[in-house]
C-alpha cells in the first residue's frame with residue numbers, strides 16, 4: 190500500500206503578505222521564506238523586471254505564490270496602488286513588511302534638503318503610507334501583522350550616516366505608536382533590527398572604503414560571533430513577527446546582530462565556533 194506524504198502545515202498557510210524592497214537582500218529572502226511557509230506574497234519594489242524574476246522563481250517551487258509589483262515606496266499613490274493590486278490578485282491582506290530602505294553616506298553639513306527628504310521618504314514616510322492603505326484590509330483580516338525593518342542604527346549612531354540613523358531611530362517610535370493605537374483592531378506591530386547583513390546595501394556602505402573586504406573584516410572583529418548575517422537569518426525574525434509564534438508580542442523590537450550591540454567595546458581575538466564550517470548546524 191502506498192502511503193501518501195502530506196505537506197507539513199506552513200506557519201503562513203492562507204495568509205497574504207506585502208513585502209517592500211523584495212527585489213534584493215533581506216526582502217527577497219523574506220518573500221522566499223514566506224512562500225515556503227504557505228503565504229501568497231506581493232514582491233514589491235522599484236525594479237519590476239527583477240521582481241518578476243524573483244516571483245517566477247518562487248512560483249516554480251510554490252505555484253501561484255508570488256506576484257511582482259512595481260512601486261516606489263516614497264510615493265503614496267504607488268504604495269496605495271500596489272496594496273490594491275495585492276488584494277485584487279490574492280483577495281486579502283494579512284501581513285505588511287516595511288523593509289525597503291536606502292542609505293546616504295556623507296557629513297550632515299554637506300546634505301541638500303532633497304537628499305534629507307529622499308531618505309526620510311523612503312525609510313520612514315513609506316511606512317506611514319503603507320500602514321494607512323493597508324489598515325482597512327488588516328482590520329478585515331481580523332489578525333494583522335506589521336513588521337518594520339529598523340537597524341542596529343535604531344539604537345546607536347554610525348559614522349557618516351546621519352539621516353539614515355535618524356530614520357532608523359524614528360522607525361522604533363512609529364512601531365510603538367502603531368502597536369498602541371491599533372491593538373484594539375487586532376493588529377500587532379513589531380520591528381526587526383539587523384546588524385551586519387550580506388546584502389547589496391552592506392556593500393554600498395563598504396565600497397566607499399579603499400579596501401571594502403578588509404573594512405568588513407575589521408567591522409566583524411567587533412562582533413562577538415565574528416560573522417555577518419545572511420538575508421535569510423534576518424528573514425526568519427521577520428517571519429516570527431508575522432505569525433502566531435510571536436503571539437502576544439507587540440510594540441517591541443528584536444535585534445538580530447550576532448551580538449554586535451552587546452558590548453561597548455569588543456575585539457575578537459581568534460576564530461569563533463560560528464566561523465568554522467564544521468560547526469554549521
Ligand SMILES: NC(=O)c1ccc[n+]([C@@H]2O[C@H](COP(=O)([O-])OP(=O)(O)OC[C@H]3O[C@@H](n4cnc5c(N)ncnc54)[C@H](O)[C@@H]3O)[C@@H](O)[C@H]2O)c1
Pocket residue numbers: 209210211212213214215216233234235236260261262263288289290291311338339340341382383384385386387388389390391420
Ligand atoms: N544589510 C545590512 O547590513 C542592514 C543592516 C541593518 C538594516 N538593514 C535594513 O534592511 C532593509 C533591507 O535592506 P538590505 O540590506 O536587504 O539591502 P538591499 O539594498 O538589498 O535592499 C533594499 C531594498 O529596498 C529597495 N528600495 C530602495 N528604495 C526604494 C524605493 N524608493 N521604493 C521601493 N523600494 C526601494 C531596493 O531596491 C532594495 O530592493 C533596509 O531597510 C535596511 O536599512 C540592512
